[in-house]
Amino acid sequence: MIILGIESATAQVGCAIGGHEGVLASIHSARGRRHAENLTPQIEFVLKQARINMNEISVVAVDVGPGLYTGLRVGVATAVSVAFGLGVPMIGVSSLDLLAYPVRHCSKLIVATIDARRGEIFHADYRQVPGGVQRVSEPSVSTPDDLAAELQAHGNEAILVGDGAVRYADTFTNLRGVEAAEPSIAFPSAASIVQLAHAKALREEFVVPTELEPVYLRKPDAVEIENQKRRLL
Amino acid sequence: MKSGLTLGIETSCDETAASVVTSENVVLSSVVSSQVDLHARYGGVVPEVASRAHVSLINPVIAQALVEAGVEPKDIDLVAATNGPGLVGSLLIGVSAAKALSLVWGKPYIGVNHLEAHLYSCFLEEPDLELPLIVLLVSGGHTILVQMEEHLRYSILGQTLDDAVGEAYDKVARYLGLGYPGGPVIDHLAETGSNNIEFPRPMINQGYDFSFSGLKTAVINYVRQNPETPAEDVAASFQEAVVEVLTSKARKAAAETGAKGLCIGGGVAANSRLREEIFDICLEDGLHPFVPSRAYCTDNAAMVAATGWRRFLQDGPSLLDSGANPNLKLS
Ligand SMILES: [Zn+2]
Numbered sequence: 001m002i003i004l005g006i007e008s009a010t011a012q013v014g015c016a017i018g019g020h021e022g023v024l025a026s027i028h029s030a031r032g033r034r035h036a037e038n039l040t041p042q043i044e045f046v047l048k049q050a051r052i053n054m055n056e057i058s059v060v061a062v063d064v065g066p067g068l069y070t071g072l073r074v075g076v077a078t079a080v081s082v083a084f085g086l087g088v089p090m091i092g093v094s095s096l097d098l099l100a101y102p103v104r105h106c107s108k109l110i111v112a113t114i115d116a117r118r119g120e121i122f123h124a125d126y127r128q129v130p131g132g133v134q135r136v137s138e139p140s141v142s143t144p145d146d147l148a149a150e151l152q153a154h155g156n157e158a159i160l161v162g163d164g165a166v167r168y169a170d171t172f173t174n175l176r177g178v179e180a181a182e183p184s185i186a187f188p189s190a191a192s193i194v195q196l197a198h199a200k201a202l203r204e205e206f207v208v209p210t211e212l213e214p215v216y217l218r219k220p221d222a223v224e225i226e227n228q229k230r231r232l233l
Numbered sequence: 234m235k236s237g238l239t240l241g242i243e244t245s246c247d248e249t250a251a252s253v254v255t256s257e258n259v260v261l262s263s264v265v266s267s268q269v270d271l272h273a274r275y276g277g278v279v280p281e282v283a284s285r286a287h288v289s290l291i292n293p294v295i296a297q298a299l300v301e302a303g304v305e306p307k308d309i310d311l312v313a314a315t316n317g318p319g320l321v322g323s324l325l326i327g328v329s330a331a332k333a334l335s336l337v338w339g340k341p342y343i344g345v346n347h348l349e350a351h352l353y354s355c356f357l358e359e360p361d362l363e364l365p366l367i368v369l370l371v372s373g374g375h376t377i378l379v380q381m382e383e384h385l386r387y388s389i390l391g392q393t394l395d396d397a398v399g400e401a402y403d404k405v406a407r408y409l410g411l412g413y414p415g416g417p418v419i420d421h422l423a424e425t426g427s428n429n430i431e432f433p434r435p436m437i438n439q440g441y442d443f444s445f446s447g448l449k450t451a452v453i454n455y456v457r458q459n460p461e462t463p464a465e466d467v468a469a470s471f472q473e474a475v476v477e478v479l480t481s482k483a484r485k486a487a488a489e490t491g492a493k494g495l496c497i498g499g500g501v502a503a504n505s506r507l508r509e510e511i512f513d514i515c516l517e518d519g520l521h522p523f524v525p526s527r528a529y530c531t532d533n534a535a536m537v538a539a540t541g542w543r544r545f546l547q548d549g550p551s552l553l554d555s556g557a558n559p560n561l562k563l564s
Contacts, residue, residue, distance in 0.1 A: 036325045037556040040332040044553065054337055069281070070322050073288050077326045080292050081333035085306065209292050220281035226274065 001201060002052055003059045004043065004082065005193030008035045008075030009067025009095045010114060010163060015042050016190035017050045017057075019198065023191045024050035030187070035071040039078050057086055059206070061197030063188055064092040065215040066122040066139055067114055072214050080209040089206035091197040094215065096139055098188035099162045100126040101196060103181055104133045108157040113164030116141055121164035122217055123147055132199075141217045144168035151178055162186055238304060239311040239545075240334070241538025242295065244327030245319025245347045246374070247271075247278045249290035252534035253302035253309070256542055258360045261302035263528070263535040266290045269414060276413045277403065278373075284322035291330050298534070306338050313541025316344030316551075317561030318374075324557035332553050341550035343541045347532075348563040351498040352379060352387070353543065354529040354536035362523060367492045369483045371507070372499030373399030373414070378441050378482055379563065380490050385547055389563060390486050391441025398475060398501045401445035405471055408453050409464050420504050423472045426465030430455060432474040441482055448474055472506050480510045487520055494521035502530040 005016045007028075013035040014028030025046040029038050047054065062079035065072045083090045099112035110126040110133060121144055125137040142150070144164070148171050151158055160172055161181035172178055219227070237256025244250075252263040268286045272278045299306070314331030317324060328344065335342035352368050364384070370377040376393035396404070399416055406415025411422070433451050435444040452471050456462065487495050495515050497507065508524045515522035529536060 034556070036329050036332075037554050039329070040336050040553045043333075044336060054339070069284070070325065073284055073322065074325055074329045076288055077291055077329040078333045081295075081330040082337050084292050084296065085334045085337035214285075214288060216285070220279060220285065222275050222279040222282060 001058050001198070002056045003061055003194050003197050003201065004057050005061045005190045005197060006039065006043075006075050006079045007063040007098070007188050007190040007193055008039060009063045009065050009072040010187050011068070012187045013038050013042070013071060013075070014190040015039065015046055016194045017046045017052055018191070018194040023194050024052065026189070026191045028187070028190065033071070035074040039074060043082070055086065057082075058088055059091060059197065059201050060086075060088060061091040061093055061193050062212070063095045063098060063193060064212065065095055066116070066141070066217045067095050068117065069216065076212065076214050080212055084209045090209055090212050091200050091206060092212050093193050093196050093200075094139065095188045096122065096124040097135065097196060098192045099185075100133045100135075101192045102185045102189070103159055103161050104128060106159050108159045111151070111158050111160045111165075113147070113160060113162035115163045115167045119143055121147055121168065123164060139215065139217060144171040148172060148175055151175055236310070237542060238309050239313050239538040239542045240295070240298065240309050241345070241534040241536075241541055242312070242314040242327045242331045243347075243350075243532055243534040243537045244287045244291065244323050245315045245317070246323060246532060247283050248532040249287050249294050250532060250534035251295040251298035252538050253298055253304055254535050254538035254542070258357055258539050260357060260535045261304065262298045263533055264294050264298045264301065265528075265531075265533050266294050273413045276407055278320070280320045280322055283320060284326065287323050287326040291326055295330065295334075309338060309340055311341050311343060311542060311545050312338070313343045313345050313537050313545075315347045315350065315537050316555070317347065317558035319347055319559060321557055321559040324559065328557050336553060341545065342553060343545045344551040344555055344557075345537045345541045345544065346561055346563060348375065348377065350536040350540040352381060353540040354498050354525050354533070355496040355523045357529055357535055357539055358525060359523055362496070363493045363521060365490060365492050366494045366496055367483055367487045367490065368496045368498060369479060370499045371398045371479065371497065371501035373397060373403065375499060376443050376445070377563070378486055380486065380492070385543065387563060391443065391482065393443040393445060395444050395446035396449060398445060398479065401449045401475070402501070404449050405452050409456065409467065411464070416501060416504060419468045419472060420506070422465050422468040423506065426463065426467070426469030428469045428473040429466055430462070430470035432470055434474055434478050437478050437481060441486060443478065443482070445475070472504070476504070476506045476510050479507060480514055483511075484514050484518065487518065492520065494523055496523040498525060498530060500531045503527045
């Protein structure tokens with residue numbers, strides 16, 4: 001089984017290729033907003049580096065968010081088209097799951113965070129389980145202050161991971177029992193997608209390209225304004 | 234044996250479209266999924282709503298275009314997608330899908346200028362149109378008068394200095410409480426109204442540029458001062474002013490440049506008065522008229538595929554590390 005993993009839901013864009021033997025090649029770039037420009041050449045590059053032919057790909061896995069909308073959609077549109085073009089199934093992986101995965105050896109509460117812009121953070125909580133992590137809260141969007149208050153309220157020892165925690169470090173540094181993970185793992189990695197998707201593939205958790213939907217967690221502004229108007233009238 | 238098959242993809246605004254066209258401009262399929270109902274409640278296209286819909290629709294639309302054309306991926310020779318101008322978030326979805334398909338199928342990719350594609354929609358139905366031509370490109374986003382000297386070579390004679398024609402239609406319709414999009418409603422209402430209000434014809438005798446914002450304001454002021462006027466008459470009089478400005482400049486351009494024909498393209502080219510007037514002018518002036526069928530006036534991917542193939546023969550493929558340009562110009 002050969003899995004192509006695509007990750008472009010944050011400020012960085014990348015992909016990786018791998019399977020039973022683990023990750024065979026991966027690449028990331030983070031300069032400028034060049035998700036759409038870089039992603040297709042990156043796929044070409046990792047295939048060459050891993051010496052894998054296009055038609056050997058048996059699954060396309062993609063980060064479905066939450067994340068930055070334009071980049072997220074570039075990743076999903078590309079992944080869906082690769083899967084459709086090759087006639088292979090897909091696996092969707094949450095960006096927050098991808099962030100929690102590298103800190104799976106930590107026994108504290110793991111809080112995965114992604115900078116949602118506009119003064120907000122996408123986040124979800126995870127707990128260590130044998131062989132990985134398990135999500136223990138629904139992904140949601142909050143202000144850094146609300147997230148900090150929540151962490152203090154339940155008083156658990158926690159580790160914060162992701163670029164949301166990095167961006168709002170000032171809000172979280174002095175919280176009791178809360179530590180920050182290394183900034184080097186602040187972005188979801190394409191290698192993690194291949195690893196998580198491999199486990200899901202063994203459980204046959206496949207979707208067809210038409211079933212794959214990005215996770216936004218926010219309605220478009222215009223819809224929000226419309227809803228508010230309706231509530232007020 | 235079908236050769237030179239191009240898969241075209243269009244996502245620049247609020248239509249998700251895919252099409253398969255042969256090198257002889259034979260359209261084997263043209264699938265358009267319009268989001269107009271999604272945007273109607275906001276009175277205009279909402280970029281974030283459009284982008285979300287494109288992501289959900291892009292794959293089903295492409296799949297349907299291939300099935301309707303009865304072709305396999307291996308038959309496709311070129312993958313073309315609109316890369317500008319338009320809404321950047323929307324453009325990137327079509328471009329990403331096209332580049333990915335190009336990569337996995339091992340076929341070349343080309344990015345297509347949406348405005349050039351509208352110019353070429355005329356050639357889809359009439360491949361032998363004689364050049365030079367004058368093309369009037371009118372839509373919700375553009376109002377451009379173009380001289381087409383030879384294939385893939387144009388000069389822009391004039392364009393709007395403020396609102397695009399389609400935009401003026403939308404704003405007037407919104408003011409009259411007629412809903413969105415404004416073009417078809419006003420066109421329909423105008424059929425039963427009379428052209429009895431003298432609205433201004435902005436810049437009608439000044440070069441080839443256009444201005445519609447003043448006309449829109451004049452209509453709104455008139456209705457404010459004369460609230461009893463039937464909406465049908467306002468619609469008919471407004472439409473008459475718009476059509477007169479557009480056609481008189483196109484006519485002058487055809488005469489001054491020695492054009493053999495006059496074409497229209499873009500969403501507003503579906504307007505019944507404008508279509509009628511273009512035929513009349515061409516008849517009087519001995520020009521070859523060309524008015525695309527309504528399906529090829531509004532955004533579609535057949536025009537993208539046809540233009541992509543023509544460009545590909547001249548310029549070769551685009552690079553896979555190219556993106557989209559929301560402000561792409563016609564050159
Ligand atoms: Zn258009």
